[in-house]
Amino acid sequence: MSDPILTVSSLCGGYEKKTLFGKQGRPVLRDVSFTVGKGEIVGLVGESGTGKSTLAKMILGVVMPASGAVALAGQARMVFQNPGASLNPSFTVRRILEEPLRVSGVPRAELAPRVEEIAAQCGLEKSLLAVRPGTLSGGQQQRVAIAAALITRPALVVADEPVSALDVTVAAGILELIRRLRAETGTAFLFISHDLNVIASLCDRVLVMKDGALVEQGDVKTVFTSPSHPYTRRLLDSVL
Numbered sequence: 001m002s003d004p005i006l007t008v009s010s011l012c013g014g015y016e017k018k019t020l021f022g023k024q025g026r027p028v029l030r031d032v033s034f035t036v037g038k039g040e041i042v043g044l045v046g047e048s049g050t051g052k053s054t055l056a057k058m059i060l061g062v063v064m065p066a067s068g069a070v071a072l073a074g075q076a077r078m079v080f081q082n083p084g085a086s087l088n089p090s091f092t093v094r095r096i097l098e099e100p101l102r103v104s105g106v107p108r109a110e111l112a113p114r115v116e117e118i119a120a121q122c123g124l125e126k127s128l129l130a131v132r133p134g135t136l137s138g139g140q141q142q143r144v145a146i147a148a149a150l151i152t153r154p155a156l157v158v159a160d161e162p163v164s165a166l167d168v169t170v171a172a173g174i175l176e177l178i179r180r181l182r183a184e185t186g187t188a189f190l191f192i193s194h195d196l197n198v199i200a201s202l203c204d205r206v207l208v209m210k211d212g213a214l215v216e217q218g219d220v221k222t223v224f225t226s227p228s229h230p231y232t233r234r235l236l237d238s239v240l
Contacts (some may be wrong), residue, residue: 004035005073005155008130013066014054014212015051022157028054029065030213036156041184041189043199043220045235046209052192055209056158059190074155077148081161083141087133093144094129100152114151122147123177123183139170146177150187160192175202196239199223208232 014028028051044052049103059070060078067192080086087096097115106114119129120144133141142162149157159178161221163171175198178189192198199206199220206223208216208231217228227233 001066001134003073004071005038005040005053006036006187007071007218008032008055008059009069009071011068013060013068013069014051028212029058030211032068032209032214033211034207034214034217036188036190038155038188039186040205041178041182041191041203043203043206044190044192044204044209045194045196045199050112050209051212052209053160054212056160056190056208057180059156059158065112072156075152075155076156077144077152078149079145079149079157079159079162081164083138083145084133086145087141087148088165089132090145092130092132093136096133096144097129097148097151100148104152107230118147118216121181122150123167134161137170137171138166142166142170142174143177146174146181150181150185153185154187156188156190158190158192161194162191163198164193164195166231171198178202196224197234208235 005238011029011208027189030053046052048134056065058065060076079104095113098111101111101114114128119126122149124143130138133144136144163174166174179202181187182189190202203220205218207214208229210231216223216227216232223232227236
């Protein structure tokens with residue numbers, strides 16, 4: 001693996017239950033450590049409530065850890081499960097894609113070329129730049145969300161269940177888009193999903209999370225064919 005784009009070291013913390021006596025309960029994340037290399041797609045799997053989304057928020061700096069560290073060589077951006085909720089309905093697609101560039105201080109003269117370049121990369125026809133996201137299909141909205149995440153040329157994209165709300169055919173197109181963008185841009189992806197078939201088809205490595213801790217990690221083929229942890233075996237058995 002190349003030098004890590006993301007290094008997560010002994011991460012602990014997250015949301016705790018608040019009571020009259022202060023915060024109680026154990027941290028959501030417990031001693032989580034892993035790396036993501038340049039251009040690598042790493043899957044993160046586990047049952048609902050096990051801490052996957054909290055981990056994503058810590059990587060992005062939305063939630064601060066109680067202890068441990070996140071080292072990121074470059075910028076990280078997020079793609080959410082529901083693109084319709086993450087896209088401003090009053091903006092055109094062009095304005096949605098321009099906004100991250102404006103915030104980053106990109107000169108005005110460069111906005112249109114950058115927007116049209118990323119739209120083409122993400123399979124969005126130029127005519128769609130003039131419409132608002134509410135007129136787009138779910139698959140088109142997700143392509144806009146991916147384009148918005150990639151337009152600032154981040155080192156890492158964290159994708160939280162980005163295809164779970166899409167039908168099988170549309171989801172397959174989004175997965176193929178992610179493969180192609182990884183090859184073209186060298187962007188790394190942390191791909192969160194409960195669908196082990198998607199992880200197996202897309203990812204280079206996989207992290208298995210249970211109760212806020214990583215119980216297994218490694219090459220996808222090795223982990224899925226010869227799991228070492230009982231929890232991983234149960235997840236795989238549930239798919240079979």
